[in-house]
Amino acid sequence: MKPEELLYTKTHEWVHVATDGEGNKIATVGLDRFALDALTDLVFLDLPEVGRSVEAGQPFGEVESVKAVSDLNSPADGEVVEVNAGLPDKLESLPDDPYGEGWMIKVKVTDESSLGRLLDHAAYQKLCEEEA
Amino acid sequence: MASEPARTPLYEWHVANGGKMVDFAGWSMPTHYTSIVQEHNATRGAVGMTDISHMGRLRFEGPGVAVFLAELLTRRVADLGLGQIRYSLVTNDEGGILDDVLVGRYHNAYGQPYYVMVVNASNRAKIVAWIERHLTPERASRRGHEIVWNDISSIFAMFAIQGPRSAELIQPLVDVDLGLMKYYRGEQVRILHPVAKRQGGLLSRTGYTGEDGFELVLGADIAPAVWEKLLELGKPLGAVPTGIACRDTLRLEAGMPLYGHELSEQINPLQAGLSFACHLKGYNFPGRDALVEIEKNPLPTVRIGLELSSRRVAREGAAIYAGDRRVGEVTSGTFSPTLERPIAMGYIESEFSTPGTDLVVDIRGHRESARIVPLPFYRRPTQGGTK
Structure with a gap:
């Protein structure tokens, strides 16, 4: 996936929204490069179980680096339907492909209006420039 | 303090070379340039600057200095030989730690002795005020015991050059034989670089990483050119610039306390495991009497090292439990790049402080098992024959 085509949270998760066969919105979530560059040296990733319900702006997991621990926040209200379970064991490769192999969870969105707060790439770039 | 953070003489260099700048103790400092782990490993394996x-x-200089420092510091310094350096503490009247410092005795080009005390950035104003309180103008001008002292921080820069190849790196730039410089020794050296124009610097075999290494104090005006020269000379040796983030992981592995974490005015040197730096007999520094009293009884809490078995890092503030009972708190923790597991230091009730004791740390609601281990976590393979 190309960063330009993704949506973003203010806490640096990227989001790709697609529609499944039953018309459900499925949000794929990962951590943006800006956050990975700031954290550096990842050592631990805690992802949720499939079936857990998540809330927009609330933590679904944690990522820990040598420097600090950060919450991973859900972009939408919904339920976790898929988890990239192998990712915690190959964290060193996460920065190589954060928007592809580095996806973390897929959320079946239960309240589409919760997606409305996400930023498009241009708005997100502006946020990153302000924070840099 | 909402004012702009201060800048070191190398500020422009850090920014131009990818340093991730943060406000640290009122200074704009680079946390890292590439990655904390890379910089950490470069220091353990080659050289980090x-x-x-x-x-x-x-x-400090003048005939009264040795006696004054003995009245200020917890550790005997009056017998310091030329070029000798000691780690000491400054305590308040209650025996709480105001700062941990290095004191060295040097001779200038005219053979006059002087002392240099290196204090933590975060404590500089406090220590200056503490000295002003004890070294009144009358005290400083006592006939035959005069003392002149200055805060020379801003006119000098200071580099930590740490790692097994640091002597090899520095040798071409100084006029003393580093093979003869022992650990915790220092010397006024001439810097052999055109920009230095016969300017001297203070070079000491000291550090905060657990490796062999040096600290160099030199004029702020020549610092950027000498820094770049060192990096150029160091390139074939594997030397890299290192930020303050790996300075923290390195000192943690080496079991060294950090002010504001393991040390504070609420902590005394005995519980911090620093009784080696306190000479209580025959001395009368502030806090000495309090420490004599504290020494008579068992210490309620003591500083310990912890190793964790999971990969979740126990950081400052995490509570330590023995069963359901809260028995201590983590004061610093990180993921150790050398040991590849989380390590932490903290204070714990003395009865649980024996190495091998199994405990639990509450990390953001996750109960992770931890074990008390002796400090340091890491000891370098050889002492380089310098100790």
């Missing part, structure tokens, strides 16, 4: 110009440097 850190700008530590933010640290405070106080210079």
Whole structure:
């Protein structure tokens, strides 16, 4: 996936929204490069179980680096339907492909209006420039 | 303090070379340039060079200095030989730690002795005020015991050059034989670089990483050119610039306390495991009487090292439990790049402080098992024959 085509949270998760066969919105979530560059040296990733319900702006997991621990926040209200379970064991490769192999969870969105707060790439770039 | 953070003489260099700048103790300092782990490993394996110009440097001279320092510091310094350096503490009247410092005795080009005290950046103003309180103008001008002292921090820069190849790196730039410089020794050296124009610097075999290494104090005006020269000479040796983030992981592995974490005015040197730095007999520094009293009883809490078995890092503030009972708290923790597991230091009730004791740390609601281990976590393979 190309960063330009993704949506973003203010806490640096990227989001790709697609529609499944039953018309459900499925949000794929990962951590943006800006956050990975700031954290550096990842050592631990805690992802949720499939079936857990998540809330927009609330933590679904944690990522820990040598420097600090950060919450991973859900972009939408919904339920976790898929988890990239192998990712915690190959964290060193996460920065190589954060928007592809580095996806973390897929959320079946239960309240589409919760997606409305996400930023498009241009708005997100502006946020990153302000924070840099 | 909402004012702009201060800048070291290397500030422009850090920014131009990818340093991730943060406000640290009122100074704009680079946390890292590439990655904390890379910089950490470079220091353990070759050389890491850190700008530590933010640290405070106080210079004392005059016939009364040795006696005055003995009245100020917890550790005997009156018998310091030329070029000798000691780790000491400054305590308040209750025996709480105001700062931990290095004091060295040097001779200038005219053979006059002087002392340099290196203090933590975060404590510089406090220590300067503490000295002003004890070294009144009358005290400083007592006939035959005069003392002149200055805060020389801003006119000098300071580099930590740490790692097994640091002597090899520095040798071409100084006029003394580093093979003869022992650990915790220092010397006024001439810097062999055109920009230095016969300017001297203070070079000591000291550090905060657990490796062999040096600290160099030199004029702020020549610091950037010498820094770049060192990096150029160091390239074939594997030397890299290192930020303050790996300075923290390195000192943690080496079991060294950090002020504001393991040390504070609420902590005394005995519980911090620093009784080696306190000479209580025959001395009368502030806090001495309090420490004599504290020494008579068992210490309620003591500093310990913890190793964790999971990969979740126990950081400052995490509570330590023995069963359901809260028995201590983590004061610093990180993921150790050398040991590849989380390590932490903290304070714990003395009865649980024996190495091998199994405990639990509450990390953001996750109960992770931890074990008390002896400090340091890491000891370098050889002492380089310098100790």
